[in-house]
Amino acid sequence: MSHRIVWKSQYCGPILCVALVAGVVGLSFAEAPAAPKLSTIVPAADLDTAVKNYLTKIAPFMADEASYGKNKDQLLQKANAIVALAQTLGNHDEETKVKGPAVAVMNAARDLARSKDYAGAQTAYAALNKALAMTEAGTAPKWEKFASLGKLMHETAEVNSRLRRNVRRFDRTKDDSAEGAAILLAFAQATIYDTHEVKNPADMPKWYAMAVEMRDAAAELSKTSHAGDEAGFKKALDRLGKSCDDCHEVFHTE
Numbered sequence: 001m002s003h004r005i006v007w008k009s010q011y012c013g014p015i016l017c018v019a020l021v022a023g024v025v026g027l028s029f030a031e032a033p034a035a036p037k038l039s040t041i042v043p044a045a046d047l048d049t050a051v052k053n054y055l056t057k058i059a060p061f062m063a064d065e066a067s068y069g070k071n072k073d074q075l076l077q078k079a080n081a082i083v084a085l086a087q088t089l090g091n092h093d094e095e096t097k098v099k100g101p102a103v104a105v106m107n108a109a110r111d112l113a114r115s116k117d118y119a120g121a122q123t124a125y126a127a128l129n130k131a132l133a134m135t136e137a138g139t140a141p142k143w144e145k146f147a148s149l150g151k152l153m154h155e156t157a158e159v160n161s162r163l164r165r166n167v168r169r170f171d172r173t174k175d176d177s178a179e180g181a182a183i184l185l186a187f188a189q190a191t192i193y194d195t196h197e198v199k200n201p202a203d204m205p206k207w208y209a210m211a212v213e214m215r216d217a218a219a220e221l222s223k224t225s226h227a228g229d230e231a232g233f234k235k236a237l238d239r240l241g242k243s244c245d246d247c248h249e250v251f252h253t254e
């Protein structure tokens, strides 16, 4: 904290004193970092594309009960990805289709991600499609834990591999890489607010810093994909990889 409180006794009546002391005590609890203006780190259009493509991916999993059964893990993982994407889109300063109904999309996608059987999944899937078809403006979702961290991490690993494959044919895969970068950015942004793995409160600032570092690496991946900057993209991928390892070393050691 860079704030310095200059004590001047004449400014400190009983009520103000209590407030000041509470303020000083409050400073010892780390607060989640505020999100930057999102258009400066990722285009909303890339997040929007990602939602659309996840929906295309899960459609065949929902075709019938057998497909649901066979693809359940992937379906739940992809639905959980939509939760995080909608949270970031709902807070984005650029307009997209998902922005207005973001809260309804998050709720339906989370129900789908938690579905236990095909009937439950069908209900959530119908609600998700209905939410996505809504056009009225809605309120922005809160920055709070909403998606499942474990599922986000498994999807993170898949997207990370996809980006690593793209390096070998960078020019032909720039759009796909920009989409992957947007996905990882939304996941990292969601990770900031899910602190349940932080067992020691003193480690909270570390958690925030590491999730922010993953997010900022993803922002660099997004920028370099759009710029067609192959060398920069490779550097950003290394930065991303380091952000995974650094966090796992502290918070996911077993």
Ligand code: HEC
Pocket: 149, 150, 151, 153, 154, 156, 157, 160, 191, 197, 207, 210, 211, 214, 240, 241, 243, 244, 245, 247, 248, 251, 252
């Ligand atoms: C801010 C901290 C943090 C960052 C950054 C992070 N992870 Fe994780 N990761 C975790 C935690 C905590 C778990 C355990 C989650 C759980 O079990 O629910 C985890 C679990 C995982 C798992 C599941 C492993 C298992 O035991 O099943 C994979 C895979 C994974 N992370 C991949 C990645 C990749 C790839 C990146 C970077 C692109 C990354 N993670 C970045 C904290 C982080």
